[in-house]
Amino acid sequence: MGLLPHEKALVQRLxxxxxxxxxMYGREGDPKEIAxxxxxxxxxxxxxxxxxEASDGTLWSTWAVRGxxxxxxxxxxxxxRQRWFGNPGEDVIDGTIEALMAELRTKKKS
Amino acid sequence: MRIRFFLTGSALLLLPLLGAARPAAPDDPQAVKQLQELERRLTEERAVWSELKQHAQTEAERAELAAAFPRDEFVPALTALANANKGTELAARAWVDLFRISRLIEDRALHAQALQRLTSEHVTSPEVANLTLMLVYGAPPWTAPDGAEALRKILAGNKDVGVQQACLAELALLVGMDESFGEAGRAEAEALLVRIEKEYSDVDFNAMTGKQFAAGARHEIQALRVGQVAPDFELADQDGVRFKLSDYRGRVVVLDFWGFV
Structure with missing residues (x-):
């Protein structure tokens, strides 16, 4: 839950x-309640x-989710390009995304 | 659900070790008392710290926090205790405490020293068996080279079957997945997986067989490491609308695996 404010800001900014x-919602529960x-x-x-019922195990099998x-x-x-177990810190998340966005802008120009 | 159990297996693998018996009390009661007091204080500090660390979101904030840790209260005293009781279980415990501190304050020299002493002087200690879990799960990236070296030494020096399984599994995933180990790391991982398949083929490799573990780990190393094209999926969203990951080609994508607590 601690991550949500930062995630909302990130989504808004970009x-x-x-x-x-x-x-990728993976905790057990009633899909309607979660929605x-x-x-x-x-x-x-x-x-x-x-x-x-609808689960084909994508999260757990294909993506090897452990936590x-x-x-x-x-x-x-x-x-x-990057994978993190746990929260790497907001600056790391932002920095990684910003670098990829910049890379994409450069590619589009050329 | 079987598949879920299978994939959380490598984490589960290590849980029995956490319950491993505490070592027999060493001879010097005064040293024991001193260690217990230091550990009591350390527990207090760590509680404050893990709370603070959650809120430190930038490099600068983390550095500031590390600098504020009362290093001088713990590191000299624990090191002196470990040296004065060299080779005892008490020394092993003191080195594990020093290892934990080094993680907390990102003291790389102390981290290397603690692991070096633990894996050379205490490799058969139950303290070292417990340590294997911390070398991979929740381990920050900077600890990877020392962590891998420690796992190799524990693997060579501690023949307890639980410790062997934990080291084989964790080392394979660490050197196979962490890009800093490169091609050599993946070759080492493959050799370890072959060993797991051979030695634990159809026998219990905790919640699965060695064959199953090796298959899962190979998939992870081949398909999910940095540099690979992410495997596509088709799933329903919260409104019941099905979509594919590949719908988002051309965009930078963050996949956040999560759930409400």
Whole structure:
């Protein structure tokens, strides 16, 4: 929960940029209740739900999730550029994303 | 759910070690008392610190916090205790305490020294068995080279089957996944996985067989390390709308694996 204010600020700051923040919701629970809670907490970004009957185990098998939070940062080609177990610190998150955004802007120019 | 159990397996693998018996009390009761008092104070400090550290979000804030730690209260006294009781379980405990402090304040020299002493003088100690967990999980990136070296030494020097399994599994994932180890690290990881398959083929490698563990770890190293194209998925979002990760090509994407507490 400690991360949410920073995540909201990040999403807001980059809302007009080619940037997407995707939640991968993986804790057990009723999908309807979770959807309601996302709304009440003002979490506006997309959250992939890999839960209950509909679960094909994507989170747990393909992504080898061992605990929360866990982050992957992908570039515009879908290449994994960074991965963190736990919160690496807001400056590290921001710095990594900013570097990739700058890289993307440079590529688009050339 | 079987698959969930399988993939959390490498974390679960280490849990039994946490319950490992405390070493027999060393001979010098005064030294024991002194260590206990230092540890009591250290626990107090650590409680304050982990709280503060959660709020330190920048390099500068973390450095400031590290500088404020009462290093002089703990490091000289613990080092003196360890040296005066060299080779005893009490010394092992003091080195583990010093190791924890080095993590807290990012003291790389102390980190290297504590691990060096623990793996050379106390490799068969239960304290070292407990240490294996801390060398990988929650370990900051700067600790990776020392951590890997310590795991190699523990693997060579401690023949307890639980410790062997933990070291094989953790070392394979550490050197296979952490990009700082490069191609050589991946080759080392593969050799360790072959060993796990061979030695624990169909026998219990904690919650799975060695074969299953090796298959999971290979997938992780091959598909999920930095530099690989992320595996695509198709899932429903909170509104029930299905989408694919590949829909977002052309954009920088953060995947945040999380859940409400």
């Amino acid at each position: 809302k007009d940029e080619p940037f997407t923040f995707l939640g 309601a809670r996302l709304k009440s907490e003002n979490i506006t970004w997309r959250n992939a739900m890999d839960l209950g 929360f939070p866990q982050f992957y940062v992908l570039d515009e080609q879908g290449v994994i």
